[in-house]
Amino acid sequence: MLDAVKYNVFARLKVHSINKKIWNIILKILSAFDIINAADTFDHKKFFEMVGLKAKSADDVKKAFLVLDADNSGFIEEEELKFVLKGFAADGRDLTDKETKAFLQAADKDGDGKIGVDAWFDGL
Numbered sequence: 001m002l003d004a005v006k007y008n009v010f011a012r013l014k015v016h017s018i019n020k021k022i023w024n025i026i027l028k029i030l031s032a033f034d035i036i037n038a039a040d041t042f043d044h045k046k047f048f049e050m051v052g053l054k055a056k057s058a059d060d061v062k063k064a065f066l067v068l069d070a071d072n073s074g075f076i077e078e079e080e081l082k083f084v085l086k087g088f089a090a091d092g093r094d095l096t097d098k099e100t101k102a103f104l105q106a107a108d109k110d111g112d113g114k115i116g117v118d119a120w121f122d123g124l
Contacts, residue, residue, distance in 0.1 A: 022063050025053060042099040044106060058121070065120045075114035078104055 048054050053061060066072075070080050082100045086092040095103065107115045109122065 021056075021060055025056060025060065025064060039093070039096050040098055042095055042103070044103045061121060062117060065117050073114075075116050076120065077114045081115070 053064060056064075065076070068076050068080060068084055070083075071077075076084075078100060081103055082095050082097075084095065084103075086094065104113070104115065107119050107122070109119050
């Protein structure tokens with residue numbers, strides 16, 4: 001399974017010229033999936049802590065943001081947020097509506113329904 005996951009992630013990361021440090025973040029995320037696999041158990045702060053994103057440089061955090069911004073709009077919208085786990089693993093589950101809305105509410109400081117890179121940093 002991990003080889004298929006690596007291939008899926010690598011295809012997305014190639015677009016953003018992600019280096020080995022980011023790849024290591026991604027691998028930590030993959031290992032965190034087992035802990036958050038059940039519906040309504042996702043906690044974004046705990047997840048970011050588990051994968052070590054809170055301790056990374058601003059540049060590394062921004063690169064992770066770019067991977068999640070699937071439409072390259074400069075924002076992570078609700079639909080992208082719902083599939084955040086699938087962005088790193090083909091068999092990752094979708095966030096439930098409840099989890100997605102809670103994540104969005106926590107990170108969307110201006111109430112526009114999307115998360116910009118500054119709000120992303122604040123959400124960590």
